[in-house]
Amino acid sequence: MNAIGIICEYNPFHLGHARMLEGLRRQYDAPLVCAMSGNFVQRGDAAVAHKHARGEMAVRCGADLVLELPTPWAMASAERFADGGVALLTSTGVVSHLAFGSECGDLTALQAAEAALSRPELMPRIRQLLAQGMAYAPARQQAAEELGAPPRMLSRPNDILAIEYLKALRRQKAPMEPLAVLRQGAGHDGTPSGDTASASYLRTLLRSGRTDEALSYLPAPAAQVLRRELALGQAPADLSYCQRAILARLRQLREEDFLPYDGGKEGLYHRFYQAVRTSCSPEALLETAKTKRYPTSRLRRMLLSAWLDVTPPAGGIPYLRVLAANERGRDLLRQMQRQGAPVLTRPGDVSRLGPAAETLFRQESLWTDLYVLTYPQSSRSVCGSDWRTNPILL
DSSP: EEEEEEEOOTTTHHHHHHHHHHHHHHHHHOOOEEEEOOOOOOOOOSSSSSHHHHHHHHHHTTTTTTEOHHHOOOOOOHHHHHHHHHHHHHHOOEEEEEEEEEOOOOOOHHHHHHHHSSSHHHHHHHHHHHTTTTOOOHHHHHHHHHTTTOTTTSSSHHHHHHHHHHHHHHTOSSSSEEEEOOSSSSSSTTTOOOTTHHHHHHHHHHHOOOOHHTTSOOOOHHHHHHHHHHHTTTOOOGGGGGGGHHHHHHTTTTTTGGGGGGGGGHHHHHHHHHHHHHSSHHHHHHHHOOOOSSHHHHHHHHHHHHHTTTTOSSSSOOEEEEEEEEEHHHHHHHHHTTTTTEEEEEGGGGGGGGGHHHHHHHHHHHHHHHHHGSSSSSSOOOHHHHOOOOEEEE
């Protein structure tokens, strides 16, 4: 075994994450490489703390190396999120296994669900169920179960992502073995279980001012980093601080301008445009555009994609940006560089990696300049931080 890869958000890093890393270390004693979302996350939101701080949390709590999953893959459907994470870890040349949390923890059952979702009969059956008035998620679940997926596999968020990782491994013929890790503790959006709370619950606590309660569910090193960010006025980041900036951008767009952000190409952009014209806040816009067919997470991604101008990527991930590393991680980086992986440690060196890398980095820099508008302290919202910030080396 070389290194173990993990695709993650750590938004924020909590005790459940720490236990997963500890368990992997204890069982395999291999370096842990994380492909982590940057400043915007898969459900269509600003991360509660910026990417370098979250990378530092991870390395202080058991990870060895944290690489940034760029925004076009991080803030995307589960399928593209998984594709980006698998491609990024494969391009390191040092990751031999992919570990992921799962509510069922049963790799055989997850593989059976992945096989059902890959059958050609799936989409025609989903369309039949949609035509009968069923919402997309239950239609997909019913169609998959009819084709052999175990019951309820597509009703749990971590199982859904685990299946997407398996699909991505197969599509890309990636040289990584899957490791399913049983997820324990509180479920997504659920109340705490013992000393474990879900990341979504912690974000709610942080954004409602219940800081000490939230920090009690973080490992001490991660809590220390987050306390620093809170004291600096850089956390908890919240889109509510820049809702007028978001509306100002959206109101300048014509109806057809929303088409590139309509991931399903199902005419959602018509409905979204009408909601923009009649809504006075992003939350009101989402409520107006929402239907049984379109999940809120998809609408939130569409809203942020239009604000940031994030469109589906045309090519692969052109660089491996290092957010944080310890000594073991730096040894991996040296091995990756010897093998020719496009490692980026100093922002000023991005031009050496070619025009695609430079173009994406300049886009990421702009998206970060907009992300900092979500900070509680407006004086911290200056431009250029992506160009000034080097990896956190511990």
